Amino acid sequence: MAITLGFDTAAAAVAMAVALVTRWLMTGGAPPDSFFGGIVTTAIFAGVGFVSFYMLGVHKQVWRHSGWRDAVRIVQAVGLATLFFLPLVFLWNRLVGVPRTAIVIAVVIWLGIIFSGRMVALWRSTQRPLQIFFSRARPDAPMVLLIAQSEEAARIDSLMGKDEKGAKVRILGLLEPEGAEFGRKIRGIPVLGGLEDLSKVLDLLTLRYEKTPLVAVAGIARERHYMTQVLEVAASRKTEVMSLGAAADQTSASMLPVRPADLLRRRERQLDIEPVADMIEGMRVFVTGGGGTIGSELARQCASMNPQSLTLFDSSEYNLYEADLSLREQFPNLAINSELGDVRDAARVTRAIEQFEPDIIIHAAALKHVPLMEQNVCEAILTNVGGALTTAKAAQTSSVQKFVFVSTDKAVHPDNVMGATKRLAELTVTRQAVSSNFSVSMVRFGNVLGSSGSVVPLFERQIAKGGPVTLTHPEVTRYFMTVEEASALVLQSATHNGSPGSASLYVLDMGEPVRIKALAEAMIRLKGLVPGQDIEIRTTGLRPGEKMHEKLTYNHEEVNVIGIEGIYKVASKQVVANDFDEKLDELLDHARHRRRDEAIRMLAELVPEYRPRRAAE
Missing domain, CATH: 3.40.50 (Rossmann fold)
Structure with missing residues (x-):
């Protein structure tokens, strides 16, 4: 502030000195004794400038953020200084030796110096010096x-x-x-x-x-x-x-x-998209579950990086239509293929991969709603495990270079069918990578904001109806991430592993877990209401398969930094049993024939951490 005030005061002194000299030169020279009078006049002008600028707070302005309000205040301060100056000089010497036009010239020069200083600061900061007037x-x-x-x-x-x-x-x-x-x-x-x-x-x-x-x-x-x-x-x-x-x-x-997504926002990471662009550009990309929340966002980000072609594969006609329409509007020159099909259908998946010959497959297709999967065990196994196996096997017969598998934090110490099937899918894809010519990247992360079936849309509906907002337990916590950030980090992780025949597992830095009750209270306040008064919060009890808290890694897994912010590589010491493939086939056979109890028993054998009884309790 002192520097600003000093600059503006010095500018006043320079302006008056230059104005007096200029005016004297225009009239053929300075009058007798003008030197001393000029010094006093200049000092008075600078003094009243100091007082006026201090009174109006001009010295508090931050130059690099100057705006029109600052310009108005500067003009006001200069006008006030001039009003102070005239009677003071008149009392001193009745304006003898002070040309009236010199005052006008001094004001113009003073404003010019002040605005020039601000504009230079603005130019260095924003490259837009004239914004001070807008x-x-x-x-x-x-x-x-x-x-x-x-x-x-x-x-x-x-x-x-x-x-x-x-x-x-x-x-x-x-x-x-x-x-x-x-x-x-x-x-x-x-x-x-x-x-x-x-x-x-x-x-x-x-x-x-x-x-x-x-x-x-x-x-x-x-x-x-x-x-x-x-x-x-x-x-x-x-x-x-x-x-x-x-x-x-x-x-x-x-x-x-x-x-509601703003309530869970974290500080945005500055991601380096260049490696991802290098990986995607000119490649043929194939996204299963391409109509879903995560799959469509992965497809959109890939589309922005100039691939040769982009294929969406999804079993939902409506979701596929919506994703296709959005992508064609944003990227009218991109070759987009939208294929309706189920990842459980081996012939359909194989035919689509053979037709479009992808270089990169992103497998995002999955059934993910925990309570529903507890009731539909066989469907979860056939989609989450069978679909991953089918897609990975089809990729082995093509020119695929990278296979990206989207996993979940629910795959860690699963208490539910959904988590157990995703963990088994991780093991299945890892095993398929050994006999392939492509590299596998598997990525675990938590809940995606706004995805279908997530808690945020549910709370919005309940609040709109006037309540109650229902919680399964007041201490339940979950990890949350925006779909944009999650998708970007999934693609980033795929750039790290490039060795054919290898599989790497990554976890994303999800930040601190969020108490679901705190989220509900914040969403109620967002509507200007008071939790517990305007809107009731009711506890209903944990649902089948639901856990109190999620984890991103097992105890036997080691987490390592890889040099990409927000992504960690997981090294596992777990050894897959020799009869893994036989048991996997048996599991899928039980699921196809809807032998629920046998399927659960076999799922627990293949994923030892899965405890069906714990989920039932």
């Missing part, structure tokens, strides 16, 4: 208290300035979640404190404007641990929480309601 709010724009870091606040304010009709919101102040610079101004927006000041600041703004402003979060403020604090305070004040950020086209700002 971004005015619309007359009817809602009042907002913004929670974001200063850089993100400046970016949003800059984007809002591109709207010809004016900014869509009126930002009253800024709270910084980390390292708040209280008292500074970001493009004219005052920094009112840190996140811990939210309650106090909301009360003060409500008192001042006779209305509680909206709370808007942006950037890192959307992370889980910050959102929890924000929602709790906002719900107590009955005010909405919005998400403010760049629109999809990155050329304007938009304000939208906070989504």
Whole structure:
């Protein structure tokens, strides 16, 4: 702040000195005794500039985040300084020896120096120096208290300035979640404190404007641990929480309601997509389960990396249609094939792989709903185990170079059929890799936000109906990840292992597990309601096969860093029995003939960690 005030004061002194010399030269030379008078005049001008800029808080501005509000305040400060200057100089010497036009010239030069300094800082920071003159709010724009870091606040304010009709919101102040610079101004927006000041600041703004402003979060403020604090305070004040950020086209700002996914957001990783692009570009990619939540996102990310062709294989006509339509809209020049079929049908899978000759197969097809799979044991075995075996065997007869298998954290110490079948699928694919010419990458991760059957859409429906929100147990925890991040990390892991005939297992860094009860409470607060008062939370008891907590690895597995952020390689010491293949065939035969009890018994033999009785209890 002292440097800013010093610069602006020095600029005033330089401006007046240059103005006086310029005016004297224009009139044929300086009058007698003008040197001393010029020094005093310059000192007075600089002095009133110092006082005016300090009074109006211009010294609190952050140059690299200057905006139109800052420009207005600078003009006001210069005008105030001029008003102070004129009577002071008149009292000193009745303006003798001070040309009137010199004052006008000094003001113009002073403003020029000040704005030039800000523009240089802006240019170095954003390459857009003229943004200082933009971004005015619309007359009817809602009042907002913004929670974001200063850089993100400046970016949003800059984007809002591109709207010809004016900014869509009126930002009253800024709270910084980390390292708040209280008292500074970001493009004219005052920094009112840190996140811990939210309650106090909301009360003060409500008192001042006779209305509680909206709370808007942006950037890192959307992370889980910050959102929890924000929602709790906002719900107590009955005010909405919005998400403010760049629109999809990155050329304007938009304000939208906070989504449930935002409640579980973690700090975004900066992923290196170059290795993935090198792996995908020019290749033929085949995605089973390509119409599902994870499969369609994997397909979309692959499509963005210029493959030669992309084939979606799915048993759901509707899901396949939706995924196909979306991809063709986004990538009209890409060769897209959408094949309706079931991974349990060996002939259909083999025919599709022979027809499209993929270089990379991503196997995402699976049945995953835990309680339903407890009731449909044979179907889970045929799809999750049989489908993986069928696809891996079909890949052996083709030109496949990489086989990527999407697994789950429920494969670790499974208490349910779904988890046990996914663990057995891991072992099956690993065994098939030995006799193949392709490399296998298997990836375990937790729950994907918004996927079909997940808890988030269920809670949304229950809250919309007025409750109750049902929990199986108040202490249940789960790992969560966005489908975009999970898919990106799955593809990243595939770039690490490239040795034909080898299989590698990876786990993703899921962060801290989330208490489902805390998630339910946050979603209720998101609607401006109070948990337990406006919406009842009811405990129903654990469902068949459901665990209290999930794990990503077994005790006998060793986790190693591989140099890719968020991904770890798992080394297992488990040895597969010699009669594994025979028992696997027997299991699938029991499943085909719907011999449920025999199938469960054989599944427990093949996956020793699976305890069916524990699930039943």
